[in-house]
Amino acid sequence: MPTVIVDGKEIEIGAHERLNCIEVARRAGVEIPHYCWHPGLSVVASCRMCLIETGTRDAATGKITMMPKLVPGCQTPAKDGTVIVTDTALVKDSRARVEEALLIDHPIDCSICDKAGECLLQDYHFEHGQAERRTDLNPFHSRRRDVGPTVTLFVDRCIMCTRCVRFTREVSGTSELMVVNRGSKEEISVFPGYPLDNKLSGNVVDLCPVGALGDKDFLYQQRVWFLKRESNVCGGCSAGCSIVTEHNQDTVYRLKPRENPHVNKWWICDDGRYGWHHLHDPARLLSAGRLVSSNDDREAVEWSDVTTRLRQELSGAGRLAVAVSPMLTIEEAWMLCAVARSIDQQAALFVGHVPVSGEDESFPGGFTIRAEKCPNRRGVEAVVALFQSEERSWSDLVAAVGAGEFDSAWITAGYPHAWIDDTTAAPFGRLRALVVQDLFESPLSKLATWRLPAAGFAERAGTWVNAAHRAQVFAAAVRAPAGVWPEGRLYWNMLGRRGLYDPAAVRRQIAESSATLAALGGEIPAVGVDLRIDQIASS
Amino acid sequence: MKPTDPAITWLEEKPLGLTERLYLPLFLQGLSTTARHMVSRKVTVNYPEVRPTVGNPLIYRGVHRLNRDDAGRVKCVACFLCATACPAHCIDIVATESPWPDREKYPESFSIDELRCIFCGMCEEACPVDAIELTSLLDLTGKSREEMIFDKEKLLSVYDMTKDAEPMKSKTLAAGGMATFGSAPGSPAAAVGGHH
Numbered sequence: 221m222p223t224v225i226v227d228g229k230e231i232e233i234g235a236h237e238r239l240n241c242i243e244v245a246r247r248a249g250v251e252i253p254h255y256c257w258h259p260g261l262s263v264v265a266s267c268r269m270c271l272i273e274t275g276t277r278d279a280a281t282g283k284i285t286m287m288p289k290l291v292p293g294c295q296t297p298a299k300d301g302t303v304i305v306t307d308t309a310l311v312k313d314s315r316a317r318v319e320e321a322l323l324i325d326h327p328i329d330c331s332i333c334d335k336a337g338e339c340l341l342q343d344y345h346f347e348h349g350q351a352e353r354r355t356d357l358n359p360f361h362s363r364r365r366d367v368g369p370t371v372t373l374f375v376d377r378c379i380m381c382t383r384c385v386r387f388t389r390e391v392s393g394t395s396e397l398m399v400v401n402r403g404s405k406e407e408i409s410v411f412p413g414y415p416l417d418n419k420l421s422g423n424v425v426d427l428c429p430v431g432a433l434g435d436k437d438f439l440y441q442q443r444v445w446f447l448k449r450e451s452n453v454c455g456g457c458s459a460g461c462s463i464v465t466e467h468n469q470d471t472v473y474r475l476k477p478r479e480n481p482h483v484n485k486w487w488i489c490d491d492g493r494y495g496w497h498h499l500h501d502p503a504r505l506l507s508a509g510r511l512v513s514s515n516d517d518r519e520a521v522e523w524s525d526v527t528t529r530l531r532q533e534l535s536g537a538g539r540l541a542v543a544v545s546p547m548l549t550i551e552e553a554w555m556l557c558a559v560a561r562s563i564d565q566q567a568a569l570f571v572g573h574v575p576v577s578g579e580d581e582s583f584p585g586g587f588t589i590r591a592e593k594c595p596n597r598r599g600v601e602a603v604v605a606l607f608q609s610e611e612r613s614w615s616d617l618v619a620a621v622g623a624g625e626f627d628s629a630w631i632t633a634g635y636p637h638a639w640i641d642d643t644t645a646a647p648f649g650r651l652r653a654l655v656v657q658d659l660f661e662s663p664l665s666k667l668a669t670w671r672l673p674a675a676g677f678a679e680r681a682g683t684w685v686n687a688a689h690r691a692q693v694f695a696a697a698v699r700a701p702a703g704v705w706p707e708g709r710l711y712w713n714m715l716g717r718r719g720l721y722d723p724a725a726v727r728r729q730i731a732e733s734s735a736t737l738a739a740l741g742g743e744i745p746a747v748g749v750d751l752r753i754d755q756i757a758s759s
Numbered sequence: 760m761k762p763t764d765p766a767i768t769w770l771e772e773k774p775l776g777l778t779e780r781l782y783l784p785l786f787l788q789g790l791s792t793t794a795r796h797m798v799s800r801k802v803t804v805n806y807p808e809v810r811p812t813v814g815n816p817l818i819y820r821g822v823h824r825l826n827r828d829d830a831g832r833v834k835c836v837a838c839f840l841c842a843t844a845c846p847a848h849c850i851d852i853v854a855t856e857s858p859w860p861d862r863e864k865y866p867e868s869f870s871i872d873e874l875r876c877i878f879c880g881m882c883e884e885a886c887p888v889d890a891i892e893l894t895s896l897l898d899l900t901g902k903s904r905e906e907m908i909f910d911k912e913k914l915l916s917v918y919d920m921t922k923d924a925e926p927m928k929s930k931t932l933a934a935g936g937m938a939t940f941g942s943a944p945g946s947p948a949a950a951v952g953g954h955h
Contacts, residue, residue, distance in 0.1 A: 329863070331836060331838035331840065331887045331888070332836050332837070332838055332863050332864040361861060361862075361863065362863070364863070439856070440837070440854040440855055440856060440864055441854075443838075443839045443843065445843065446839075446843075
């Protein structure tokens with residue numbers, strides 16, 4: 221095994237791993253500061269912050285020869301016998317000088333900069349910079365330039381790491397951003413008439429190590445140190461990107477990508493990034509309502525009564541059909557099926573409406589936005605298969621209801637966008653009992669005898685299986701609005717289980733009864749598990 | 760630090776002498792303090808008929824105010840540092856882009872719950888632009904809880920009311936500190952509080 225020596229500590233790396241000095245040092249617990257290097261982008265070695273001393277150890281004699289000059293850690297591959305030294309006076313002095321040079325041109329407007337608190341310039345200056353500023357050339361104010369519909373550029377805050385430029389060239393493949401002017405007058409800009417307008421544009425804000433690129437959606441909404449972070453999964457499409465939901469007082473403020481090499485690497489698309497606003501839409505359904513037969517009004521029903529009354533009404537209504545929405549988590553879907561079968565032994569289970577929009581969209585950097593706009597079709601299919609051998613889809617359900625095969629139906633939805641039209645919904649009006657569980661009022665929910673509110677993606681807890689069979693487990697980031705019981709809680713109570721809804725307990729139960737989902741029984745890492753690998757192993 | 764730490768010097772309490780055991784000298788010492796206060800100048804006043812004098816308004820921590828800049832605009836840049844520093848969580852700010860070309864961010868709304876405030880002065884200390892200050896107004900009354908939540912306009916009006924008697928502290932300190940400070944404390948105090 222190749223051995224690398226980091227500050228006197230020997231680290232073994234894989235024989236075929238291609239790592240640079242920053243990555244190897246990180247394994248040894250040594251953080252080499254860097255601005256321009258990012259694991260997902262090409263190396264330019266332009267910021268000079270990662271300068272370190274390196275050398276080689278002769279394998280035969282064990283003699284170490286050091287390089288006379290500092291080299292950038294990002295550009296220097298680590299191989300067997302590489303010696304990395306990061307704590308000498310030379311290295312420290314170099315870092316302090318880089319910091320000083322960056323600050324000559326930087327407006328110190330941290331107090332109004334949205335990046336303050338998660339800014340690498342702040343962090344590195346605190347750790348490696350000098351206590352005093354020897355020049356004060358620039359005013360407090362930074363020039364601002366509009367570069368696109370989602371992103372704004374604070375020109376003078378930029379440290380010219382060019383991460384954003386490389387991102388648009390290498391990952392999104394759209395090349396909108398560029399460097400204009402030369403030397404100390406260098407600036408990031410766009411060509412007139414070609415703004416930064418692509419589906420991955422928000423990522424440049426995450427990439428920016430300083431406050432130069434600002435997210436218009438988040439600009440001045442909240443200081444970052446007030447935000448609490450919860451690991452989540454994006455519900456925008458079947459790619460199931462790993463995200464972090466940043467929230468405060470049950471209000472979501474922004475979504476950030478969470479590094480997951482198996483799914484989304486470091487990126488998320490703008491549809492997902494800004495796709496949380498429906499959570500706080502005032503039009504959301506916020507209470508359980510039962511149609512009053514005398515007129516078209518709905519009486520609000522206490523949730524504790526919903527659990528009993530719903531069961532009573534459905535068991536008296538005859539043949540039951542249930543649409544299990546692909547927005548539900550595996551645990552919720554499993555409990556829904558269990559509830560349905562406890563009401564009607566013969567209840568027919570259908571996979572709910574799968575919204576599809578356009579085609580899968582791939583980017584040069586290997587990122588794909590899926591056309592299937594729901595996060596858990598595969599998971600729901602696997603759960604329904606546990607209860608019923610025949611696989612039936614939403615269109616089958618619509619046809620069956622039209623043919624009068626059922627007397628009652630329970631439709632779960634929870635889609636952030638309008639998903640059903642009046643014509644499709646019409647046959648459902650003939651049913652004796654119709655339960656609709658959705659985020660917003662729809663043509664279908666207008667016909668419902670029971671209209672129940674659904675939870676949004678950040679309010680759910682459980683497991684989703686993405687298009688590539690990867691199951692990811694997540695907890696709820698925020699509480700559902702007052703008056704809303706998330707599906708998991710309702711089904712848990714309808715099953716007569718005691719205590720709080722515990723997704724892990726349901727998950728274990730599912731794993732025991734299913735070969736497809738057996739992998740869910742164990743400890744699931746933050747990056748999720750591939751359900752197929754476990755099946756191959758067990759077969 | 761452990762009790763065995765060599766840096767600790769352990770001292771034995773001295774045994775009581777004859778005078779201490781008699782208690783009489785200490786008794787007289789206590790009585791003399793009482794007697795001295797009987798004849799010395801009184802520090803209590805018949806509030807509210809008589810208003811107390813604030814010794815040094817620069818360090819007194821009374822009602823808050825939001826300062827204005829030279830153009831009469833709110834000085835605050837909505838950096839949230841006061842709200843961050845506030846141990847009582849009584850400051851609520853909504854920030855937005857400013858309508859002025861020379862400023863990037865300003866508070867759309869800024870309110871302080873004076874009932875929740877503990878008047879510790881941390882907000883004033885945290886402020887990087889000397890926008891929030893504590894005045895020497897000491898009597899703060901209101902008829903309802905809502906009235907005691909001071910919004911941006913009210914905090915600015917406190918500044919308008921007190922700016923002559925108490926100039927901005929940054930300016931006072933720059934001009935030579937407390938020595939130049941006028942001795943007119945307490946005068947505008949009665950105007951603040953529940954009368955708005």
